[in-house]
Amino acid sequence: MVDYMWHISEDDLESIAIGAGILGTGGGGNPYIGMLRARQMIRENGPVKVLSHDELDENDNIVCVGGIGAPTVGIEKVRDKQSYYALKAIEDFTGKKATAIISNEIGGSNSLEPIIPASLAGLPIVDADGMGRAYPEVQMKTYFVYGVPSYPMAVCDEKGNTALITEALDAKWVERMARAVTIQMGGVACYALAPMTAHQVQTTAVLDSLSLVKRLGDAVRNARTTHEDPIEALLDVHPGKVLFQGKIVDLDRQTTAGFARGQVVIEGTDQFESDKLTIEFQNENLIARLNSEIICIVPDLICIVDSERGEPITTELLRYGFRVTVLGFPGPDLWKTPEGLATAGPSAFGYDVEYSDLELT
Template identity: 45%
Template sequence: MRLLGIEEIENIAIGAAVLGTGGGGDPYIGKMMAIEAIKKYGKVRMITVDELKDDDLVVPVSSIGAPTVGVEKIASEEELTASLEMLEKVLGKKATAIMPIEVGGINSLIPVAAAAKKGIPVLDADAMGRAFPEAQMVTFHLDGLSPGAVTMADDKGNTLLMYPINGEWSERLARAATIQMGGQAKMCDYALEGKNVKQSAIPDTLTLAEDIGKIIRHSKVKGLNPVKEMLKKLEGFELFQGKAVDIRRRIQEGFTKGEALIEGINKNKDQLVKLFFQNEHLLAVDASKDKPLAITPDLIAVLDLETGVPITTEGLKYGARVIIIAFPCHEKWRTKKGIETAGPHYFGYPYEYEPVEQLERKRKDWE
C-alpha cells in the first residue's frame, strides 16, 4: 500500500493517456477531478492485487460514452459516486476497494477521485491494460465472468440498475442508455470478489502509467529523448513521424468514430499513414502501400513530436506534428477469445491480426 498525492496524479494522467491509445476520455479532466478530491478528502491509498482478500468486494467505477461529449460534460461530485452507492445498496455490501475498468485517460483517474470521496483504497490494476471502446472488452469477460448487477448514473440525477445476461448485452444496454443520458454517464459493472480480481485483472497498471508519466515529464531535463525512453519501457516501436492533414470525426452510436490522415515529415517524408479510431486508435495503415502497421488489440498512441505528450482522438487537430508509436498488448488479448473480442474483424477492418513486432519485421523488409 502507498499513498497517491498530486505529484502521482500528474504522472498517472500523462501515462494513462498513452495507455489509453487516444481514448478513455480527456486525461486533463480526470486529473483535475482527482486532484480536487485529494485536496478535499486527503491522499488515496493504492493497494496491489496481492493485498486483496478473497471475499473483498472490488468495484470498477468508470465513465461511458463518447470522449468528445465528455470534454463538455464534466461530472459533478454526486454523479461520480452515485452508481457506486446504488450498487452497494443493491448488493447489501460496501465496496472494499475501487478499481479502474481500463487504464486510459479519464477512466484511470475517476476511480481515484471516487476512492478519495469514499475513503477506501484504489486498486493498482485494471481489466484491459489499455482502453477499449466497449464494455465487454475486459479480461473478466475473457475469463467467463459475468458483469453482474450494472448501475449507471447521469448528470441529471437519474440512476439505472440492470442485470445483463453477459458482457455483450451489458454493452448494448448501457450504450443505449448512455445515448439517452446525453452521451456520457458513470457506470459500475463487474463488481467482483477479490479472488476473481486476483485471477483476471491486469496488475500494476496504474504504476505503469505513473512510470510513463515520469518518463515524459522528466526525460528532457535529464538530456534524454522521452519517446525513446518510453519505447524501451513498453517494448514498443516508432511507426511514423508526420503532420495531421485530414481528420474526420463523428458521434455515432454513442462513440467518437473517425479517421485521421497523417502526412510524413522528416524521415517519413512523401509517405502517408491513416489512423482509424472508435474512441481509441484501433488501426494504423500505410496509406500508400495499403499495409497495416499496427492492429488492435495492440496499442497505438499518437504523441506530440516535440514533447512526447500523448494526444487524444478528440484532441488531435489539423497541422499537429506527431509521432505514432505502437506496442504489444497484454498476452490475454492475444488469445483466440481476446482477438475475437477486440481484434480487427470485430470492428469491421479487413485485416487479420498480426502482432506489432511481427508487422515491424515485415515493414523493415518492404521498406
C-alpha cells in the same frame, strides 16, 4: 488486507494522466480533465491508497468503476461524482459493501476515475484494470472474457438519475443497454459493476497497470526537465516502437451512436518523408495503415503523441497541422487468446483481417 503499497499524491496525478493518455490509444476520456477532478478530491480528502493485487484478501469486495460515452462530449460535459453515485447504487442493490475500487480501463481519464469514489468513500484503489489500454465498448474487458459476470451494473448521470441493468443475455447486451441509457443521459455517464473477489481480480485483470502509467508519465516529465527525448524515454520504460512521425494533414471525426468515429491522415517527415499513415478510430485508435499496408491493429496499441513534448493526443483533440509521433506497443497477453481476440481483436470492429503481433524490430 496488509500494508498499502503506495499513495497517490497530487504530484502523481500529472504522471498518471500522461501515461494513461498514452496507453489510452486516443480514448478513455480526456486525461487532463480527469486529473483536475482527481486533484480536487485529493485536495479535499488527502492522498488515495493503492493496493497491489497481492495485498487483496479473500473477503474483499472490489468494485469496478468507469466512465462511458463519447470523448467529444466529455470535454464539454465534464463528469462530476457519477462514479461515486454508481458505487453506492451497486452496493445497495447487491447488499455488499466495497472494500476497494478498480478501474474499468487504464487509458485516458478512466485511469483516474476510481480516485473519485475511492476518495469520497475512503477506499483504496487496486493497481490493475480490465483492459491494459482503452477500448470503446463495455464488453471489452478482460474481466468478462475470463468469466466475471457483466451484470448487475449501475449507470448514473450528474443529475441524480440511476439505471440498473440487473440481467442480460451477455456482456454485449449490457453494452447496448448501457450505451442507450448514456445517450439519453446526455452522452456521458459513469457506471459501477457488482463487486469482484480477490481471486477474480488476480486471474482476470491486467495487473500493475496503474503503476505502469505512472512510470510512463514520470519518464516524460523527467525527459522534459533534463531536455532529453521524451519518445526515447517512453520506450525505455515500456517496450514499443516508433511507427511513424509526421504532420496531420486530414481529419474526419464525427460523434455517432455514442462514439467518436473517424480517421486521421498523417504525412510523413524525416525518415518517413513521402509516406502517409492513416489511422481509423472509434474513440480509440484501431488500425494503422502505412500507405496501404497494415502495420498495427487492435489489440496492440496505437498511440499518438506530440513529437516534441511526448504529450498524448486523444482523438477528440486531434487537429490539422499537429506534428506527431505514432507509437506502437504490444497489447496485453490476455487479449491475444482466441477468447480475447474474439472480443476485442480486428473482427470485433469489422476488420476482415487476421491479427498478427506487432513486430518491435
